[in-house]
Amino acid sequence: MDQYAVIDLLKNHRSIRKFTEEKLSDETIKMLVESAQSASTSSYVQAYTIIGVTDPEKKKALKEISTQPYVENNGHLFVFIADYRRHRDLSIEKDAPINFHLTEQFIVGTVDATLAAQNLAIAAESIGLGICYIGSLRNDMAKVIEILELPEGTFPLFGMVAGYPAHEGSIKERLPFEAVYHENTYQNLDAKKEDIEEYDKRISEYYKERTDGKREDTWSDQVIGMLNKKQRLDVDQVVKKQGFLRQ
Amino acid sequence: MDQYAVIDLLKNHRSIRKFTEEKLSDETIKMLVESAQSASTSSYVQAYTIIGVTDPEKKKALKEISTQPYVENNGHLFVFIADYRRHRDLSIEKDAPINFHLTEQFIVGTVDATLAAQNLAIAAESIGLGICYIGSLRNDMAKVIEILELPEGTFPLFGMVAGYPAHEGSIKERLPFEAVYHENTYQNLDAKKEDIEEYDKRISEYYKERTDGKREDTWSDQVIGMLNKKQRLDVDQVVKKQGFLRQ
Structure with a gap:
């Protein structure tokens, strides 16, 4: 492999928002998830779960939250969950207290899920798939929790669509x-x-x-406009309801 | 490049905690940071900054926080900062309000910085370097803020050491x-x-x-033991002092 082939792949990233109808095979999904799992994890805690959404009704409901048509039409839809539920259940069995409600654990769960997600994105792009992150699932986090039946100790961070690209996309220049x-x-x-x-x-x-x-518009125009508004005010309440940020 | 070469690289990840004395060149650092910047970013907001620490006294002080010797002895030390400061400054110039204090923006800053970090990790590993994340900088976030002179609107998430490996490391099996x-x-x-x-x-x-x-010990033993204790209780207060999570 050429010395800089991976760096070239990383720099070639662009979001893909239109896909062919071909679905990812179970084998490909497993390969991508295992690549995700190989990412670093805070103190080995592995505080995340990945949910693959294939049920057409659930995909439609998630598309309505996101408003993006590609949440419904893609090769596969992954949702990344910060997850201390299994740690909680293991602790309960041993009658041990569990402190996932601290801000520290909110950071750990968010970081662990995101490290895994970015590995999955790169694995996908390396085999010719396109991806797009779906932050807009946070438009209605409570509804996502209902659709995916997420218990206390978990919360949904973002989705990611992957699939066989039906357009080229374009690289968007980053800050200097x-x-x-x-x-x-x-x-x-x-x-x-x-x-x-x-x-x-x-x-x-x-x-x-x-x-x-x-x-x-410029980049500055965009960020000023975006942060001008108070958006997703319910996120705070929902993550607290799920047991996080209760310090 | 072999079809699965990148996936093999991802699956071959192990933390490296001993490095030769060779420093990363400015050219390599730039290539790694640019790879980091190519990662996805929430609504193009790019809410992070990467600080390269080369000052020996600062490295020593950060090592004392982390307690890990490789925070001082490495090819390069990166610290990843969730950053709305530049957005804040741009908004102030235009007399526009800025709402980075919401939980939503805490998530966005954390996710953006982490996506960039994982791209940097993979770029580094792809050219034969080893890396290790340094979550232990959160042992004393206030002190990290002082050392790196981080203003309101920013907070340090974690560090990453990179360098030329002086040991092999070993792959640690993930959850099934x-x-x-x-x-x-x-x-x-x-x-x-x-x-x-x-x-x-x-x-x-x-x-x-x-x-x-x-x-x-088993994985379950480890996570039960870890979450048994209330650790890093100051993180909550420090991120609030920096202007975040004030909703």
């Missing part, structure tokens, strides 16, 4: 290296200002070209 | 596929009980072999 990588201490925005201004110009051009001039 | 992957609905532990019992036996054997019989 200089803005994201700092040395020894945090550098405030002033120090990186020019880098971000240049980036904003390129992003505006990217949209202009792709929309025949209908759209020309 | 059947325990981690569920279909359509969450399956409780009862349904997976036998799988986990078999797994526990194998893990006990693994430790026995590697320690000449001195250690023979």
Whole structure:
């Protein structure tokens, strides 16, 4: 394998939102999940579960939460769950207390599930599949919990669709290296200002070209607009109801 | 490249905790960070920063927090920061409100930083480097914030050491596929009980072999013991002080 082949694969990432009708085989699903499991895990705790959704009614219901048609139409739909339920059950058997309600464990569950997810994404892309993360399942976390029958000690973080790509997708330029990588201490925005201004110009051009001039917002416009609104206010209450962040 | 070469690489992951004295070159660091940046990001928000720590005094201070010698002795030390600071600064310039204090944004920052980290890990391993995540920086998050001068709107999630391996490491078997992957609905532990019992036996054997019989705990023993204790109780207060989880 060429020395930089994997790095080229990583840098070639783009979200895929249209798939052929071909479903992932059970063998492929198992290979992807096992790749996910090989990721690092905090103190070996493995605080996550992956749910594959194949039931057409459940997929439709999840699509309605997300509003994205590709949540229904894909090669396979994975949902990533932060999961201390099995640890809780093992502790109950031994009459041992279990402290997954701390903020520390919320971080651990979120990190563990996300490490696994990104391994799954890369494994999928390495065999020619396309993927897209589905953060929009958090539009209605309580409903996702109901659909997937998630007990206390678990909560759904995000989904991921995978499948055989029916379009090319396009690579979206990231923030300049200089803005994201700092040395020894945090550098405030002033120090990186020019880098971000240049980036904003390129992003505006990217949209202009792709929309025949209908759209020309910058990255800064987008994030300011997004964080302007208070969104997904129910997430806090739902994760607490599931037993987390109760410190 | 062989069809499954990347999946083989992922499955071959093991933590590396001893490195040669060779430092990563600036060129390699840039290549790894750019690979990290290519990971998916929630709604393009890119809510993270990566700090490379090269100052020997800072590395020593971080090693004291972690207690792990490889935090000081490695090819390079990265620290992953959930970061809404630059979004905050851009919003302040435009007199726009910014809502990073919601639980939703805590999830987004944690997920974005972790997706980037796992891409960096894989990029590093693909060019023959070894890595180890350093969750133990959360032993004293306030001190990490002081050392790296992290302003409100940011918090440190974990570190990662990378470098040229000076030992082989060993692959640690994960939970059985059947325990981690569920279909359509969450399956409780009862349904997976036998799988986990078999797994526990194998893990006990693994430790026995590697320690000449001195250690023979199971995975279940480990997680029960770990979650028995209330650890890192200060994490909650520190992330709130940094402006997060204030909903």
